[in-house]
Amino acid sequence: MDKPGRYFLFIYFVFFIQLFIIKFILSIIMNTIVAFHHPSKNNNLWVVSILGNDSVRKYCRSAYSAMRYMFLLQSSSVDLYISDNCLQRLSFEIALNRRAMANKIQQHALDIARTYDMNRVLSAREP
Numbered sequence: 334m335d336k337p338g339r340y341f342l343f344i345y346f347v348f349f350i351q352l353f354i355i356k357f358i359l360s361i362i363m364n365t366i367v368a369f370h371h372p373s374k375n376n377n378l379w380v381v382s383i384l385g386n387d388s389v390r391k392y393c394r395s396a397y398s399a400m401r402y403m404f405l406l407q408s409s410s411v412d413l414y415i416s417d418n419c420l421q422r423l424s425f426e427i428a429l430n431r432r433a434m435a436n437k438i439q440q441h442a443l444d445i446a447r448t449y450d451m452n453r454v455l456s457a458r459e460p
Contacts, residue, residue: 364412368399368419379423381406383413396426 364383371378371392379399382390389406393399400423407413 364410364414366403366406366413366415366419368393368403368416368423396423396430399423400427 366381366383368379368381371380377394377396379393379396380390381393381399381402383406391402393402400420403415403420403423407415
């Protein structure tokens with residue numbers, strides 16, 4: 334085979350390798366499950382969808398339910414991937430919500446203890 338033929342074959346081969354790589358990357362990007370905050374007055378509204386496919390878009394009221402729906406979508410199909418960035422963000426939001434809920438429960442328990450403190454109840458005079 335002469336040199337121009339080899340050069341053409343090499344260029345042809347490189348073109349198809351690049352095309353395959355681009356197609357593979359696009360298939361990963363288009364099959365990625367993402368979650369993001371919905372821009373509304375309610376800050377707890379999350380949107381979970383697949384990039385390029387809005388038919389499976391779902392609105393979730395909490396970060397925990399959004400994460401559950403992401404894993405449900407992934408388990409229903411083999412070729413879907415969960416975005417690592419979205420997964421970390423949801424995990425962070427869940428940790429913040431749990432910490433806030435624990436603080437509320439602790440404050441409520443302290444309020445109940447103060448209200449029903451025996452020294453306070455016994456020292457209160459009845460009219």
